[in-house]
């Protein structure tokens with residue numbers, strides 16, 4: 551069987567390994583990660599102090615070890631709360647850590663009681679585990695798949711809280727409770743293992759959640775245009791191919807609009823790039839007001855956009871295109887003279903996404919050629935400006 555010191559050293563090593571992985575995530579913009587990283591460092595220190603503090607002095611083994619480990623747990627809780635966008639309650643947690651350390655000191659120097667010290671430490675750790683579980687449950691409306699990291703953390707919090715409470719009850723009611731933290735009895739080693747491994751396990755749970763968040767952030771960054779928030783060119787091809795397959799399966803029509811701003815370059819040249827950026831953002835905001843939730847607005851590059859319109863025939867696509875053109879023309883936020891030209895194409899039986907884009911592109915080219923601020927259909931049919 552492991553000795554109690556070995557248990558603390560293994561827990562410390564687990565904290566270190568979790569720290570190394572979390573440290574590589576620190577710049578990824580996931581809130582709460584920095585707190586969990588700090589907690590693993592404190593957890594490492596706390597476990598080493600539990601293992602060897604006595605060799606320095608009882609003060610290190612009792613007050614410092616418990617204080618540091620309590621701080622580690624409090625910081626884990628603060629990290630979880632930030633991870634789930636809840637206030638960290640740093641001041642309350644700091645008061646709890648100081649209170650615990652003072653209480654340990656009282657039951658060391660004033661009224662020396664090993665049982666009171668362990669009971670206080672266990673109740674504190676049970677409270678922290680309960681608070682983490684509660685934070686997760688309160689945030690369950692925001693849970694996204696996969697659910698197993700959250701369920702894992704909930705299960706661990708329940709076990710940790712239950713384990714600490716059983717420890718307190720057992721010590722209060724059995725005849726021969728342990729008399730020292732490092733006592734090598736089977737029960738004591740079991741209880742210490744549960745307590746010492748709690749912190750790296752909870753940090754590991756946070757790591758699972760942070761990893762998922764980072765994957766989602768990376769997916770979002772790849773699929774969205776950073777400036778406007780519209781779908782990216784990359785996403786356009788994924789979404790477009792998916793919609794073509796769906797249209798083939800359901801037999802429903804599908805349309806594509808290619809939109810290019812007119813006279814956008816002078817905005818940059820006259821008012822600067824920042825003003826041009828603002829026009830692009832406002833344009834996307836305005837256009838989205840006119841689209842259904844199943845339509846996808848994509849930024850193809852520069853001042854060119856595409857709208858994928860499932861379940862839309864030519865008449866519907868032209869109606870929407872004209873609405874977009876009019877809205878851009880009327881929008882007061884735009885710099886005067888910025889209008890849009892739009893090419894419209896609808897899916898044919900033999901179409902691929904590329905052939906559909908090519909036809910919409912040549913329609914757009916015609917709209918530009920005929921003087922801009924126009925909606926043009928594939929096969930060269932130019933539509934009159936929308937009646938206003």
Ligand SMILES: Nc1nc2c(ncn2[C@@H]2O[C@H](COP(=O)(O)OP(=O)(O)OP(=O)(O)O)[C@@H](O)[C@H]2O)c(=O)[nH]1
Pocket residue numbers: 777810811812813814815816818822823824825826827830851852853922
């Ligand atoms: N501010 C800003 N400008 C951009 C961005 N991407 C591309 N541009 C500029 O957009 C302009 C697009 O060029 P054009 O399409 O020829 O400009 P235009 O004046 O609209 O020309 P027409 O379409 O022929 O009417 C170029 O000046 C690019 O530098 C961006 O992200 N922000």
